[in-house]
Amino acid sequence: MNETQKVHTQKAKKKKSIKDKARKIHLWTGLSTGLIVFIMAITGCCWVFKDEIKSFSHHYTTVKVQNKPFITATQAKVAAQKALPGKKIHGAVYGNKDQAIEVTFYEEKPKFYQSVFLNPYTGKVLHVEDHLSGFFAFVLRGHMYLWLPEAIGSRLTSYATLLFLAMVITGLILWYPRNKKNRKQRFRFIWKPTTGWKRKNFDLHTVVGFYISIFAFIFAFTGCVMAFNWFYFIAFKATGGTKAPQFIIPNSTVLKQAPKAQPMDELLPRLQASYPNAERFELHYPAADTASIYVEIFKTTGVYYNIDYRFYDQYTLKELSTPSIYGTYKDAVFADKLIRMNYDIHVGSIGGLPGKIIAFLASLVTASLPVTGFLMWWGRRKKKALPKDAQEKPDVVAV
Incomplete structure (x- = not known):
């Protein structure tokens, strides 16, 4: 073996080692937080259009104009x-x-x-609203505390968000194909009438996961800013905050x-x-x-x-x-504005109605990733061999 071949072999081993580590991190963080991520993504969908929905039903917020x-x-x-x-x-x-x-x-x-x-104009009481009851209060409790006591639920959702950030990064590492031949099918679905459910599920996880990764990363990052004071402080200082x-x-x-x-x-x-x-x-x-x-x-x-x-x-x-x-x-200044935008970015309102629609759809799709990831893991437990049309070993394991 000449020197060039040795260098290529060492690089290949290094890449394999990185992917193996990423695979283990992705798998175990996915299995441990998948249900939490699913709940937070679904409740996030419901929260996005809270103000628009409430404006249709809360008629007591408007009055007749008086001089x-x-x-x-x-x-x-x-x-x-x-x-x-x-x-x-x-x-x-x-x-x-x-x-x-x-x-x-x-x-x-x-x-x-x-x-x-x-x-x-008169001071007459029109309505008394309890913000801790009703549909959106239920949704918010699920998103922030998983409907558990706040002290317990907030810790679970906070650390699940941090782990989800790691899952997005490791998912992208695993998504990158090992050879050029397989790159096309990482960007689009290539299904035949004979394509089995495992192959379809794998594609749903990898292809959809790749396109949604930027939004998932934004959700996770802005969520961490709200969840952890140390993360908030680092993000602020890293952007030049004084x-x-x-x-x-x-x-x-x-x-x-x-x-x-x-x-x-x-x-x-x-x-x-x-x-x-x-x-x-x-x-x-x-x-x-x-x-x-x-x-x-x-x-x-x-x-x-x-x-x-x-x-x-x-x-x-x-x-x-x-x-x-x-x-x-x-x-x-820039750092101040970025931190102040954090919540609006998290819910998509920074982009107006189009931004909210994107956030809704991205959150809904993000909720599918733990499901397809779990099915991949479960399918491998049940059956070691992949279908004939999916001989390449999938790089992504679970989200």
């Missing part, structure tokens, strides 16, 4: 508190002239999350004697004048005497990344700055 001003933030708080006495108010959402005011209530322990919808990546609410200056008027009531008219084309304003009531009022200004329907977060002293309405990435969008 009078909206009730103030203080009046909205008082009216909503009567509907849910003793519960902690989080904020009030003011929309267009034909939209109800949504006052949100939230408590961490025990978990409580409800909204009171008010007529913006600000504080967490949400920071600056403090107000506590006055010895609070003013008799309610300064917060003057804030909405100011914001409406500054943002005439805003979709809605979410005013958050100060959680303590030292806290500031923070406002979220939504500029585009269906997305969150370009929200302006602004903070005001609750006594003087002086605007306060924050060292966080969550300030005004115009002041955000």
Whole structure:
């Protein structure tokens, strides 16, 4: 054997070694997390069009326009508190002239999350919605906790997402054919009338898996950003982030004697004048005497990344700055914007309706990969030999 042949042999052995390791990682991560990935992908499909579906059925969110001003933030708080006495108010959402005011209530322990919808002109209670019940609440619990206790379910879904990221990478390594002759059938289905179900299942896993891999990787990566603080921090710093990546609410200056008027009531008219084309304003009531009022200004329907977060002293309405990435969008740099886009990328809303359709279909197809991967593994256990039309040993084992 000459030197050239030795080099080729060593390269072939190295490639085989890499594929063997990738195959084992792919197999065992697939078998251990396949059911979890399936549930998360299916529930992800259902979640994508939540806002569109709810807009058809929630008629109490719209009202008849009247020629009078909206009730103030203080009046909205008082009216909503009567509907849910003793519960902690989080904020009030003011929309267009034909939209109800949504006052949100939230408590961490025990978990409580409800909204009171008010007529913006009279303060009349139109509806009380429990965000922890109903179809979409059920879907979200499945996606985030597998309908298990949160402490257990969140760990399972978080680490399954991280392992799924490894599965996508190892799947691509295994997908690459060992010889040129087999490359065509890794890009498209080449089925004959005599093609058996194992060959078809293998093609469904490999061909479909290849085309969906970029979307699967995005789902997994953005999921990891939300699931792990360390992953979030690394992703932020790796893209050049320098600000504080967490949400920071600056403090107000506590006055010895609070003013008799309610300064917060003057804030909405100011914001409406500054943002005439805003979709809605979410005013958050100060959680303590030292806290500031923070406002979220939504500029585009269906997305969150370009929200302006602004903070005001609750006594003087002086605007306060924050060292966080969550300030005004115009002041955000590339790393800030990328992190702020994470959720919108995850659900596809970053691309509008076409983006959501792509996310829905990609998530649905992703759910098929654990199924076809399991059938491949099960078929090999049942029968060692492959059909005649599938003599090449498949490179992908399971997802």
